[in-house]
Amino acid sequence: MMDLWYWFTPWEESVTVIVATGTAAILFLRGCARSNPQFHQKLYFWTGLASVYLVSHTQFDYYSERQFFIHRIQHLVLHHLGPFFLVLSSPLSTLLAGMPKSGGRFCRRVAASKPTQCLALVLCNPVVAVTLFSGLIGFWLLPSIHFTAMIDWRLYRLMNWSMFINGLMFWGLVLNPGPLFSLRLSPGTRIAMMLAVIPPQIVIGAMIFFASRELYPIYTICGRAIGGVSAIADQQIGGIILWIHGAMMSAIGVLIVVRRELVPRKLLRSEQAG
């Protein structure tokens, strides 16, 4: 029992992670009591929040720091899976309902303010969003940047937070029918955005997979967490995860948008009746 508990203790405590997760959980719980979201919304929200917490604030983090392919799994959850589920649960109205009145007013005022609107206009531009999403994956995987991020704990945290926040932004933009900050993107544009992030991930994943030399020696230098996996094998598994699974999330996203918005309502209803 003690052993099992040990796995859930943080490898490196982070007040930011505790406060962020705790705040989100409390707001959502309070919001549930007031606005009664649907069961699937709750399921998606807790799955998303729990997955992000588990990969970043448990002993799992030790393995992410010491094994390239586990680092890739961590980022798959932080950048894709976790934000994807969080966005699917459309948690904004529940979270706002969970806030004290003044907090809710403050959030609305910030959202309506000029600087926020301008920033949103730039970040929600489809080209910017796609570039940022793919660029961030590529940036942290540049060998020299990756080396420094893995050795410096401050950069390591910045890397993980930037991935998570960018994931929330991107999936929030493409999965939500909107409007977001008075901005409405057509389902076609949003599908195109999800398709546009596939090729960069395939290219980066394949480059890592087919590399014949060790691109990320930091794991050999500081030691790997799992014995018996060679440097190249570790690198290849990591490459595959980015290549296949990263792109797969786009495919699922496209299907969701098609089903939610493009299939005529009548067809869905007759399907359910049938």
Next chain:
Amino acid sequence: MAFAISGCLSEKSWHVKEIAGHLPDLNFSLTSDSGRLVTAKTYEGYILLMYFGFTNCDAECPVSMARLAHVVQLLGDGANHMRILFVSLDPERDTPQVLRRYVAQFDPLRAIGLTGATVDIEALTKRYRAAYRPRSGIGETDGIMHGDAVYIFDSQGQARLLATSADTDENLAQDLRRLLKISSWMTLR
């Protein structure tokens, strides 16, 4: 003046990985191979080469230790300002006596074995992001995983360089000479 000097020196890049500013200053509390309680302060004034290993390791550790001893010898007089810290990842078996006998094979004067409580060793490996899992149940002694990093600290305990087995002895020696030169502006023992 000092800025001008450091500015000139930093223009030329090091042969091995430079990590200044990315890893924290040296800090530990362990038992040395002479049985004394030692801390980072004990070795202030020396340029330190820190390596994690265990005496039962038959592959990487002896090779790395022999190499470090050789590189230190290449430095001539400068060698007296160097200390090689061999931190045991197997404190159960590596008692101070065992460690003393082990490190003396490589350099009885400048190599020092360090051991201690598992939590203290874990804290040190964690500080320098080195793989070590004493409590997971995975990786019993024979399978202790460890990297081949040599953490190099200046005479004030600041992490400066990270050398690996991929760096040649001559390159490492050159960098250490340069570090000695910079350190002589500070306080060398």
